[in-house]
Amino acid sequence: MRAWVKACLALTALGMWLGQALPAQAQTSDLVSKTAFRVCADPANYPVSTEDGSGYENQLAELIAAKLELPVQYVWFPQATGFIRNTLAAKRCDVVIGYAQGHELVQNTNHYYTSAYALIVPMDSDLTEVDRLKDPALKGRKIGIVAGTPPAAHMARNGLIGQAKPYNLFVDRRVERPAIDMLDDLQSGEIDAAILWGPLGGPLVKADYPGFKVIPLINEELPPRLFYRITMGVRQGEKVWQRQLNSLIRRNQDEINAVLAEAGVPLVNDLGTEVLDLSQ
Known part of the structure; x- marks a missing residue:
């Protein structure tokens, strides 16, 4: 009888240890590829993203991938109804390069332009x-x-x-x-x-x-607003990956700005009240 009680206690202790250890492992690992920078993108959204790599979001993907020392790997899907469901949420890729801040379908990084x-x-x-x-x-x-x-x-x-x-x-x-x-x-x-x-x-x-x-159009006085802060989108709950991308954005903002300015993206301040000139 004592042996049975000890065995039960041992199994209980093991279960408690697993219950604590497994969530911690999931929290730190995320479901992100360690061998490629996997990007969810529209193959025909010229001049933003293109299958031939000529879009400015393709250039941003290459920039971030280089900082991670990983190759870029794309999952292509039209950026219309079902885009997130069939790409990021399906765990086929790990990041959307350009996504409006506050959208509930993704977890947003810090914004990198407005x-x-x-x-x-x-x-x-x-x-x-x-x-x-x-x-x-x-x-x-x-x-x-x-x-x-x-x-x-x-x-x-x-x-x-x-x-x-x-x-x-x-x-x-x-x-x-x-x-x-x-x-x-x-x-x-x-x-x-x-x-x-x-x-x-x-x-x-x-x-x-x-x-x-x-x-x-930065002078409209009534809603809805016409300016948006743009982030990278990741899966909900992947905080480690979000923080890693936030760090990369912060440390490489000047290079990101250069890509956007060269492409011709009109940039405004965070309040949407002033057009920025990054050519100086």
Whole structure:
């Protein structure tokens, strides 16, 4: 009988030890690859991420991977409905390079830049001095807008929706390219102005539409806000990996800024009230 009691006590002690040890191991290891920097990315989101590696998020991935002394390994999936579920949450990859701060589907790192939606107009138009959507100069103009994005609410408030041309938001960019279609329409005169997320529109203009001006919309006084802080996204609960990336972002911010500035991403301060000039 005593032997049986001792055995039970021993098993209980072992169970208590395992109950303490296993969660600690999970907390420190995370489910992150130790042999590659595994990136979840859209293969056709030019100029942000591309399967041929020419996007500026590809360059940021290479930068972080080099600091980790690991090769980059991609898991490609269209950045539309189901993107996180089929990539990061499925544990097929470990980081999304660009993700808006505060989104509940991921755990955010510290933000590494802030940007805003932008009004894009031809350099030779009479709209180059417009810096807010309530400007009377926009009345009666045909403006391109991605349906369902925050600037649409401002357009509606200012009576600009009636003549707007909408473009789809959730698409597979391998077969549909709303941002490029919008800028092509602006170039052809089909629309008078375009409104795009700055980190998409700015690099597109710099690379392919040099006759356009990009005006970050930082002067809107009413909600919804048009500026967002951009982070790297990791799986919920992977605190060790999050802290490691936070450290890498902090120590390499200047190099990150250089990649973004070279790409043409419009950068604003953390409050979204001032456009930053990193060329100086």
